[in-house]
Amino acid sequence: MDLQFTKEEEAFREEVRTFLGENLPQDIQRKVRNNTPLDKADYETWHAILQTRNWLGATWPVEHGGPGWNNYQRHIFGEETALAYAPRLVAFGVAMLGPVLLKFGTEQQKAEILPRILDGSDWWCQGYSEPGAGSDLASLKTRAVRDGDDYIINGQKTWTTLGQHANKIFCLVRTDPAAKAQEGISFILVDLDTPGIEMRPIKLIEGGHEVNEVFFTDVRVPVSNLVGQENEGWTIAKYLLTHERTNIAGTGFAIRDLAALKVLAQKTIRNGKPLIEDPLFAKEIAETEIDLEAIRVTNLRVLSESETGAANGYESSMLKIKGTVIVQRLNSLTRQALGAAAAPFPAENLPANAMTVPEDAAAAAAAYFNNRKLSIFGGSNEIQRNIIAKDLFRG
Amino acid sequence: MDFNLSEDRRMLSDTLRRYLAEQYDIETRNQAAYHAPFYAPAKYTELADLGVIGAFVSESAGGFGGEGFDITTVFEELGRALCPEPMLATLMSVRVLADLKQSTLVDEIVTGQKRPALAVFEPEAGENLCDIQATFSDGKLTGRKSVVYGAPNADLILVVAKEGDQIGLYLTEAAETVDYAMIDGGGAAEVILDDTPATCLSNDAQAALEAALDAGRLGLCAEAVGAMDVMLGMTIDYMKQRQQFGRSIAVFQALQHRVVDMAIEIEQCRSISVLAASHLGAAHSAKYVAMAKNLVGRTVVKFSEEVIQLHGGIGMTWEYPGAHYAKRLTMIDHQLGDALTQLHKVMQAA
Numbered sequence: 001m002d003l004q005f006t007k008e009e010e011a012f013r014e015e016v017r018t019f020l021g022e023n024l025p026q027d028i029q030r031k032v033r034n035n036t037p038l039d040k041a042d043y044e045t046w047h048a049i050l051q052t053r054n055w056l057g058a059t060w061p062v063e064h065g066g067p068g069w070n071n072y073q074r075h076i077f078g079e080e081t082a083l084a085y086a087p088r089l090v091a092f093g094v095a096m097l098g099p100v101l102l103k104f105g106t107e108q109q110k111a112e113i114l115p116r117i118l119d120g121s122d123w124w125c126q127g128y129s130e131p132g133a134g135s136d137l138a139s140l141k142t143r144a145v146r147d148g149d150d151y152i153i154n155g156q157k158t159w160t161t162l163g164q165h166a167n168k169i170f171c172l173v174r175t176d177p178a179a180k181a182q183e184g185i186s187f188i189l190v191d192l193d194t195p196g197i198e199m200r201p202i203k204l205i206e207g208g209h210e211v212n213e214v215f216f217t218d219v220r221v222p223v224s225n226l227v228g229q230e231n232e233g234w235t236i237a238k239y240l241l242t243h244e245r246t247n248i249a250g251t252g253f254a255i256r257d258l259a260a261l262k263v264l265a266q267k268t269i270r271n272g273k274p275l276i277e278d279p280l281f282a283k284e285i286a287e288t289e290i291d292l293e294a295i296r297v298t299n300l301r302v303l304s305e306s307e308t309g310a311a312n313g314y315e316s317s318m319l320k321i322k323g324t325v326i327v328q329r330l331n332s333l334t335r336q337a338l339g340a341a342a343a344p345f346p347a348e349n350l351p352a353n354a355m356t357v358p359e360d361a362a363a364a365a366a367a368y369f370n371n372r373k374l375s376i377f378g379g380s381n382e383i384q385r386n387i388i389a390k391d392l393f394r395g
Numbered sequence: 396m397d398f399n400l401s402e403d404r405r406m407l408s409d410t411l412r413r414y415l416a417e418q419y420d421i422e423t424r425n426q427a428a429y430h431a432p433f434y435a436p437a438k439y440t441e442l443a444d445l446g447v448i449g450a451f452v453s454e455s456a457g458g459f460g461g462e463g464f465d466i467t468t469v470f471e472e473l474g475r476a477l478c479p480e481p482m483l484a485t486l487m488s489v490r491v492l493a494d495l496k497q498s499t500l501v502d503e504i505v506t507g508q509k510r511p512a513l514a515v516f517e518p519e520a521g522e523n524l525c526d527i528q529a530t531f532s533d534g535k536l537t538g539r540k541s542v543v544y545g546a547p548n549a550d551l552i553l554v555v556a557k558e559g560d561q562i563g564l565y566l567t568e569a570a571e572t573v574d575y576a577m578i579d580g581g582g583a584a585e586v587i588l589d590d591t592p593a594t595c596l597s598n599d600a601q602a603a604l605e606a607a608l609d610a611g612r613l614g615l616c617a618e619a620v621g622a623m624d625v626m627l628g629m630t631i632d633y634m635k636q637r638q639q640f641g642r643s644i645a646v647f648q649a650l651q652h653r654v655v656d657m658a659i660e661i662e663q664c665r666s667i668s669v670l671a672a673s674h675l676g677a678a679h680s681a682k683y684v685a686m687a688k689n690l691v692g693r694t695v696v697k698f699s700e701e702v703i704q705l706h707g708g709i710g711m712t713w714e715y716p717g718a719h720y721a722k723r724l725t726m727i728d729h730q731l732g733d734a735l736t737q738l739h740k741v742m743q744a745a
Contacts, residue, residue: 129708132638133639134639134707134708135639135640135707136639136640136641139639139640139641158708159708202712202713202714203712203713203714204711204712204713205703205710205711205712205713205718205721205722206578207713211708269518269519269520269521270521270522270736271522271523271526271736271739272523272525272526278735278739280735280738280739281735328700332696335725335729336728336729336733336735338729339521339522339729339733339736340516340521340541340542340729340730340731341518341521341541341542342578342726342729343542343577343578343579343583343726343729344542344575344576344577344578344583345429345575345576345577345578346578350573350575354573354575354585355541355585356518356539356541357518365578365725365726365729366578368725369578369721369722369725372700372703372704372710372711373708373711375704376703376704376707376708376710376711377708380704380707381704382649382650382704385649
């Protein structure tokens with residue numbers, strides 16, 4: 001047993017930290033810290049900065065422009081970027097489509113598409129969920145019918161995150177309606193400029209616009225846009241869901257939010273004294289910190305096992321459940337800490353001196369409501385429990 | 396023992412439920428709740444005409460109710476309809492004014508001619524009147540009041556301030572306010588007092604204010620019970636209708652049990668609110684109100700999280716009414732002292 005990172009890994013952490021200190025633009029950092037939505041240019045700027053070091057495609061091999069990191073390095077990078085209030089990477093191109101193409105794409109697809117992900121030419125979004133196919137993704141109905149050298153796509157996708165900034169979408173579509181649900185699905189790439197596509201915003205509970213609905217009406221896509229074989233889409237989708245989940249627990253975000261909560265509870269006066277001195281509130285913080293220390297080590301154990309190939313299958317589900325619950329708990333405590341002052345609608349653009357709460361906590365209620373998504377998206381925590389249960393109770 | 400509403404209260408409840416159901420479809424509600432002045436002035440007046448405000452004070456003070464169960468009857472219906480009208484501010488204001496024998500102001504409020512807001516809490520005095528720092532001297536108020544419910548567009552701002560060691564109540568129509576919508580709808584404001592001229596209504600208002608705040612807390616508890624009732628129905632309907640894996644998700648026992656727990660928690664909240672209502676204004680009133688607000692505060696947060704989770708992505712959307720109920724319920728815990736603050740009171744009273 002040795003819970004220490006190696007000297008090399010610690011040196012790598014220092015390198016990442018120094019880079020972030022020197023290169024993360026302050027205006028972007030401030031938006032992340034204040035829970036202000038980032039605009040398209042913010043994401044593009046940040047991706048371009050990371051790419052100056054080949055750090056954007058964190059899971060990609062060196063020959064395709066990635067850094068060639070191992071699991072520990074990716075973990076350290078994820079944790080440090082979260083701690084520094086760097087933006088989350090827009091995962092759809094670099095963390096999702098990239099690895100899929102590297103495993104299933106043709107040489108031509110790799111050569112054409114991968115460089116455009118890294119240099120920011122393309123912004124990919126994801127067409128998986130449908131109104132009738134969420135947790136039960138395999139029941140998706142969007143149809144792609146072969147017509148000569150094209151497919152003709154009809155249907156609707158939803159919850160398409162940041163689709164408003166995208167020019168491309170990768171979709172799961174049904175190519176064989178007669179086959180068993182999982183066996184008639186294909187994975188296809190679509191240019192959002194193609195006639196017949198309409199994207200509509202979905203406004204979220206706290207008022208933000210980060211997801212969309214995408215409607216496909218007789219959209220013609222060349223057969224060469226298929227990834228893998230026809231009707232092999234489910235295998236690809238499953239690969240995507242199990243591939244590279246080192247940061248799924250979000251421990252970096254939790255460590256960061258815990259530290260910020262402690263500062264807030266120190267600054268906030270409740271019942272005549274700093275909130276942190278209230279033993280009932282301090283207990284909540286302390287228990288969350290204990291849970292967080294445990295998930296950090298669980299996360300490292302999983303990393304270590306997957307580095308040696310001993311991982312047994314449901315770890316990513318476990319990390320997702322526990323990790324999201326801890327982040328949501330911290331969001332909830334931060335909201336609670338503000339008391340009555342949590343009330344203002346953050347989009348009100350109040351004068352800077354209007355409220356007396358710290359700038360980075362002003363949107364705490366909005367952030368809390370928005371982050372209820374964490375236990376819903378990417379396979380809801382209920383679905384993750386089904387995955388674990390299937391494993392625990394099998395044969 | 397009799398847990399039924401009196402005939403008068405049942406009639407008020409029925410009338411109000413019908414009126415609110417007709418008047419506040421979710422689009423109308425959201426339009427009013429999220430846009431200045433963050434309520435619907437014409438509907439506020441109609442609610443006054445229906446007797447809603449009169450129910451908040453006793454006959455001797457110019458109303459026709461004034462007991463705990465009058466307050467819970469009205470607020471449960473407001474909660475069901477997710478009504479954005481600033482009745483919490485009105486309830487607390489009219490109660491404190493009635494207690495201080497300000498009969499002219501009470502009459503103007505009960506009839507809906509004047510709408511009040513009660514400016515009590517401050518950035519560093521969010522729970523207890525004794526922490527208040529705003530001062531009154533030589534006919535002028537100085538200090539700052541934070542998150543004053545219903546202040547946008549209010550006719551009367553009632554300000555709690557200290558004159559020496561005494562906590563008094565002062566009326567101003569000249570305060571500078573910074574208005575905003577709240578995240579769950581409805582309006583509030585920061586009230587900035589800088590030698591602001593004001594009239595003294597009482598320089599010894601602490602007891603009346605504590606009682607008015609407790610009436611407000613009781614109202615919030617009942618509002619939460621009404622809102623949770625509606626949300627439980629919405630959640631069950633959605634689960635029955637939502638098909639995944641070839642069947643309605645309502646058949647999954649793991650999900651059913653969570654809904655069962657929600658239903659039980661509503662009844663617990665209803666019971667503790669009934670208890671608090673029955674004791675309002677009597678000995679130990681404050682303790683029972685604190686118990687109710689603590690249990691409701693603990694329940695609403697978990698309840699709202701479960702409602703959103705059981706709806707999946709739909710529960711996260713602005714378009715879905717349940718999302719606005721969930722926000723309102725959660726933010727009830729932020730009003731007039733959260734579960735933690737109430738728990739301290741119960742621990743000290745025990």
